[in-house]
Amino acid sequence: MSNLQTLKFFVTPPHDCSYIKPAEAVTLFVDPQAEINRPTYTHLTQLGFRRSGTHIYRPHCEYCKACISARIPVEQFNLSKGQRRISNKNSDILVETIMPRLDEEIWQLYQSYISERHQDGDMYPPTKEQFDSFLVETNQETRFHLFRDSEGTLLAVAVTDQLEDGISAVYTFFSPYHDKRSLGVYAVLWQIEYLKTRREPYLYLGYWVKSCRKMTYKTGFKPLEILLDDNWVAATDDMIL
Incomplete structure (x- = not known):
């Protein structure tokens, strides 16, 4: 089993940036042959790494630091009036937790979400092979x-x-035909409550990019912590607005 001292890392050639157009990006990723246990994966997450399928990666651009890791300290989280309304609107929802799988019901929801919300992204058009490699194939404790x-x-x-200190929100997809429910925000609110019941401290939200409009919802969760120079600090309004 690998740890941070024995891990090998690789750097990709420049490629199109997913967040800032038409910029190029460079990615640092963990040796895909390495066996990563939960403590090591937690430590990597604390250092700003993310997972996509079986690949664990982090932006490694020389001149751009726009991708900033963000997390919510759940015990300190303050529900805003707007978030309380969203929670109330979804009080009828029940949540079932399962192992990763692709069935027709899940596929139809994913296909609708990508086709309606992310036609400008690199996951369009959606395919079942892409879904499997992105969300079903995993080397971690995924649900x-x-x-x-x-x-x-x-x-x-x-x-x-x-994770050892909470959960990493890998991805959320939802019906594009129920805008009034604000399902993306509600999914985060549910995960916060889920962690509170388990007494686990952090919900890792992945990267926040200030110039990316689709990521502005993350700044609505307060307090928010961001990773700057390998240190987690409280995000102030001056930093994120």
């Missing part, structure tokens, strides 16, 4: 949290990895 309304309709799926 799918299925959000259903009172009639049993699948509205959202939140994909998380278990």
Whole structure:
């Protein structure tokens, strides 16, 4: 089993940046042949790494530091009025937690989400092979949290990895036809409450990019901590607005 002292890291050639167009990015990733246990994965997450499929990576751009890791200290989290309204709107939702899988119901929801919300992204058009390699194939303790309304309709799926100090929110996809529910925000609120019941301290939200409009929702969760120069610090309004 690998640890940080024995891990090998590799650097990609420059490639198109997923967040800032038309910039190029460079990515540092962990040896995909290494066996990564939960403590090591937790430490990597604390250092700003993320997981996609079986690859664990971190931006490694020489002149750009726009991708900033963010996490919520759940015990200190303050629910805003708007978030309270969103929680109330979704009080009928029940959540089932399962092992990662791709069935027709989950696939249809994912396909609708990517096709309606992310036609400008590198995951469009969606394919089942892409879904498998991104979300089902995993070398970590991954779970799918299925959000259903009172009639049993699948509205959202939140994909998380278990860490030593909380969970990493890998990805969330949801129905693009229920905007009034604000399902993306509600999925985060549910994960915060989930962690509180387990007495685990952090929800890792992945990267926040100030210039990326689709990531502005992350700054609505307060307090928010961000990773600057390998140190987690409280995000102030001057930093994030």
